[in-house]
Amino acid sequence: MRRVSAVVCPVCGCCCDDLEVIVDDNAILDVMNACALGASKFLNYNKHRQRKPMVRRGGRLVEASLEEAVRRSAEILVEASYPILYGWSSTSCEAIEVGLELAEEVGGVIDNTSTICHGPSILAVQDVGISGCTLGQIRHRADLIIYWGCNPWSAHPRHMERYTALTEGRFQRSLWRRLILRLHADSMRKKMLRAAELSLIKRILERIKTRRVREAPYTLWEKERKVVVVDIRRTRTADLADHFIQVKPGKDYEVLQALRALIRDEELDVDEVGGVPVETLEELADLMIGCRLGIIFFGLGLTMSEGKLRNVDAAISLTRDLNRYTKFLIMPMRGHFNVTGANVVFTWQTGYPYAVDFSQGYPRYNPGETSVVDILLRGDSDAALVIASDPVATFPKAAVENLVKNPLIVITPDVTPTSLVADVVLPSTFVGIETSGTTYRMDHVPLPLKKVVEPPEGCVPDEELLRMILREVRAIKKEAAVSTVHVEA
Amino acid sequence: MGRLKVSLLTGRTVNQGKWKEFGKFSREYMESVAVCEMDPQDMKELGLKEGRNVRVTTRFGCIVVKAEKSKRGPHPGTVFIPYGPWANIVVNPETDGTGMPSLKGIEATVEPTEEPVMRLEEILTRHYGNERLRGERRDA
Numbered sequence: 001m002r003r004v005s006a007v008v009c010p011v012c013g014c015c016c017d018d019l020e021v022i023v024d025d026n027a028i029l030d031v032m033n034a035c036a037l038g039a040s041k042f043l044n045y046n047k048h049r050q051r052k053p054m055v056r057r058g059g060r061l062v063e064a065s066l067e068e069a070v071r072r073s074a075e076i077l078v079e080a081s082y083p084i085l086y087g088w089s090s091t092s093c094e095a096i097e098v099g100l101e102l103a104e105e106v107g108g109v110i111d112n113t114s115t116i117c118h119g120p121s122i123l124a125v126q127d128v129g130i131s132g133c134t135l136g137q138i139r140h141r142a143d144l145i146i147y148w149g150c151n152p153w154s155a156h157p158r159h160m161e162r163y164t165a166l167t168e169g170r171f172q173r174s175l176w177r178r179l180i181l182r183l184h185a186d187s188m189r190k191k192m193l194r195a196a197e198l199s200l201i202k203r204i205l206e207r208i209k210t211r212r213v214r215e216a217p218y219t220l221w222e223k224e225r226k227v228v229v230v231d232i233r234r235t236r237t238a239d240l241a242d243h244f245i246q247v248k249p250g251k252d253y254e255v256l257q258a259l260r261a262l263i264r265d266e267e268l269d270v271d272e273v274g275g276v277p278v279e280t281l282e283e284l285a286d287l288m289i290g291c292r293l294g295i296i297f298f299g300l301g302l303t304m305s306e307g308k309l310r311n312v313d314a315a316i317s318l319t320r321d322l323n324r325y326t327k328f329l330i331m332p333m334r335g336h337f338n339v340t341g342a343n344v345v346f347t348w349q350t351g352y353p354y355a356v357d358f359s360q361g362y363p364r365y366n367p368g369e370t371s372v373v374d375i376l377l378r379g380d381s382d383a384a385l386v387i388a389s390d391p392v393a394t395f396p397k398a399a400v401e402n403l404v405k406n407p408l409i410v411i412t413p414d415v416t417p418t419s420l421v422a423d424v425v426l427p428s429t430f431v432g433i434e435t436s437g438t439t440y441r442m443d444h445v446p447l448p449l450k451k452v453v454e455p456p457e458g459c460v461p462d463e464e465l466l467r468m469i470l471r472e473v474r475a476i477k478k479e480a481a482v483s484t485v486h487v488e489a
Numbered sequence: 490m491g492r493l494k495v496s497l498l499t500g501r502t503v504n505q506g507k508w509k510e511f512g513k514f515s516r517e518y519m520e521s522v523a524v525c526e527m528d529p530q531d532m533k534e535l536g537l538k539e540g541r542n543v544r545v546t547t548r549f550g551c552i553v554v555k556a557e558k559s560k561r562g563p564h565p566g567t568v569f570i571p572y573g574p575w576a577n578i579v580v581n582p583e584t585d586g587t588g589m590p591s592l593k594g595i596e597a598t599v600e601p602t603e604e605p606v607m608r609l610e611e612i613l614t615r616h617y618g619n620e621r622l623r624g625e626r627r628d629a
Contacts, residue, residue: 011510036503041510048512119588155501232498232594233564249496249567249594300500305593308585355588371588393513393574396582396590397550397616404617416513417574417613 001029007450009038010090010432013334013442014156014163026453028433035157045430048415051458054425061425066460066468073385073424074472076407078480080383082359083108086372087389087411089336092437092449095462096338096345099387100356102470105477109357109381111372112342113335113389119367120303121332122343122353124312131319133295133329134443135162140169142329143225144287144294148315149252149301150333153236159333160240164297165227172225179240226291228284230255231301245284248275250306256314259285263321289325299333334442337432341440376402385409385469387462388431392417411465428462429455435462491535497547497597498569499580505571513574514609522573523606525599526559531566537601544602545570545579547595550616552578553604568599574612 007019021042022030031042053069054061064072077083085103088096089112096112103110114122138145145164152159160166168174229241230252238244247255251274258273262285268278288294296319302311315330322328334340343353350356352365355372368374372391375381376399383406392400393416410422413430429435434455440446455461460468504521511517525543537543543556545568552575559569570576572592581591607615 011506037506037510040507044511048514115588116590116592123587151501154503155506157503233567233569234561236561249498301593303589304591306591308587308589308591367588368584368586371584373582373590374584374586374588377582377584390513392613392617393577394572395577396580396592397578398582399590400577400617414512417609421613421617 004450004452007452008432008439008447009034009041010337010430010439010449011035011037011041012156012337013340014159015337015439015441015447016158016162017447018162021452023453028453037157042433045414045433046456049456049459050412050415050419050425050427051456053427053458054422056423061420061422066426066458069424069426070465070468070472073409073426073469074476076383076409076424077102077106077108077385077469078473078476080106080108080381080407082375082381083383083385084372084375084381085110085385085387086391087113087387088342089113089339090388090431091338091462092431092435092439093338093341093345093446094437095387095431095466096342097349098463098466098470100346100349102385102466102473103356104358104363105470105473107359107361108385109355109359109370109372109375110346111355111370112339112346113394114339114343114354115367115371116373116394117300117335117339118303118332119354119371120309121298121312123309123367124316127309128313128316128320130316131323131329132331132443134445135331135441137293138295138329138331139163139167139172141171141293142169142295143172144228144291145225146228146230146288146294146296147237147241147333148230148296148298149232149303149305149311150297150299151231151235151237152297152333153240155299155335156333159297160227160237164295165225165240175224175227175242178224226287228287232305243284245276245280251275252302252305252311253307253314255281256311256318259288260314260318260321263289263318263325288322288328291326291328293327293329294322295329295331297331297333300335331443338439340442340444341438341446344440344444373399376400379405381406383407383409385411386418386422387411387428387466390416390418392421411462413459426465427459428465429459431462434459437463492598492600493531493535495531495566495568495597495599497545497579497595498567499572499576499592500569502571505573509573518573519606519609520555522571523554523575524557524570525554526557526561526569527599528562528565528567529558530563531568531599532556532558535599535601542602542604542606543599544604545597545599547579547581547597549581549595550578552576553602553606555606556601568597574609575607578612578616 001024020032055064227241229238255274319330350363357364357370432449436451508518
């Protein structure tokens with residue numbers, strides 16, 4: 001039995017690098033320090049495994065040799081006039097690099113999962129810039145943490161514990177003591193409510209019920225950092241916050257712009273904006289101006305709802321405005337563990353972070369036109385290669401319908417809905433468990449992913465599979481070129 | 490039986506993330522994502538009990554999922570379905586030129602139904618019309 005320490009978690013954008021994995025006889029027995037998502041991946045990754053290459057023959061997926069599956073994949077890509085190469089966020093930067101080379105070689109469109117995640121955030125950043133930082137800076141110095149349209153409790157379970165409110169920073173204390181006090185008070189309140197309900201003392205009941213509305217003012221907690229959650233429903237994260245502001249669905253843009261006006265000392269002649277009383281917004285604006293270092297973490301609540309990139313644009317502009325008074329920063333809560341890496345590698349190779357079209361022979365970028373969901377909705381593509389992703393389970397129905405109409409190659413370590421409808425399936429390894437590589441944390445810090453156990457026989461790392469396909473594509477194109485010369489001669 | 494106009498949200502939950510890593514063809518994954526979290530008041534209005542099935546309809550499609558009482562209420566008029574193949578049937582694919590479909594704040598109606606919740610394999614065969622999938626089941 002051996003213990004592998006400082007393992008980087010290959011699940012979400014937090015990339016927690018303090019995991020300890022207990023391995024015995026090439027099997028993972030236990031994992032420590034991981035959240036529910038990380039533990040589930042390490043303990044179950046091998047349960048629904050794609051172990052053999054498969055090729056569709058006569059309408060059925062049948063086992064094939066790796067060479068045959070690679071050859072078939074290369075043929076599909078060469079024959080296609082507008083193939084899409086999609087996924088990339090759950091594999092290593094090294095594999096992404098080869099993927100970009102392949103996309104250029106076959107003249108296809110390469111897109112990563114940020115297209116249905118923080119794509120609009122990237123567009124907003126390209127419009128107005130971003131005031132960013134690393135998570136270490138937040139951990140040690142931030143005294144105001146705002147989660148806007150995101151729910152780290154569910155999507156990034158250790159974010160608060162490692163980087164923000166529940167961590168002891170060098171200059172900021174963790175708020176866990178205050179949190180426990182509040183949880184006790186809340187549980188006591190519930191018990192009293194139940195007792196009052198049973199005893200039918202209506203006066204007490206009303207008093208307890210109304211107490212929740214009058215939450216503690218910010219000034220009570222002057223010495224410790226504060227957490228504010230802004231969302232359209234009361235999430236688990238909101239329960240941990242000092243203050244929760246509930247916005248009407250689709251009204252984030254209005255609320256953000258109202259805050260910008262308040263920060264500029266302008267008066268709002270309305271009672272509420274986006275379902276939030278102006279008084280509450282004034283209080284929040286004061287809090288923002290009064291902090292020493294504040295940060296807004298924003299999630300898909302801004303990018304997926306009405307307004308999309310304009311919501312993010314407003315949030316970044318608010319951050320920029322706040323820097324007139326204090327130090328304020330903003331960061332997107334990235335989903336997959338290497339979605340940031342995908343954007344970084346795409347950018348350094350092609351100049352663009354996602355939705356890159358090589359069909360003209362040079363990289364072209366126009367989200368809305370060259371982004372994979374739009375291509376699928378228009379029905380423009382005639383083949384697809386999917387790697388480290390599962391679009392059949394994540395894309396809207398109309399996009400999936402067009403994806404499965406055309407030849408589909410899937411590179412995956414496990415059986416997924418996408419692999420079941422594929423024409424070629426190539427079994428790969430889990431990056432960060434069976435293969436090492438590089439990943440980028442949500443704050444653009446590169447981290448090394450470890451190889452903890454050996455992959456099963458027949459499973460080949462993404463990078464190697466892509467190199468094999470690339471070699472085969474070049475060989476087919478060379479054969480075609482030679483035969484053309486012969487015909488002409 | 491009544492019908493309620495709501496705003497549909499989709500998003501992540503801890504269980505969706507946990508069982509996604511376990512395997513998307515598992516019963517646990519289906520139980521964690523083929524659900525519709527509703528405000529208790531809305532459920533009362535529809536005469537719905539927890540665990541009963543509801544049909545969620547948008548202008549993009551309709552899907553049957555299990556109704557669950559939301560612990561995150563009150564949020565009357567808003568329902569929540571975790572990300573997954575079930576939610577994908579009813580979300581808005583339009584990207585408004587941004588590349589990003591609209592997965593939150595979709596106009597929908599919810600009504601009780603006796604129809605069963607489809608399994609993932611059924612969704613693949615029925616909605617994506619796949620003769621590709623005939624009799625395929627390799628993960629057992």
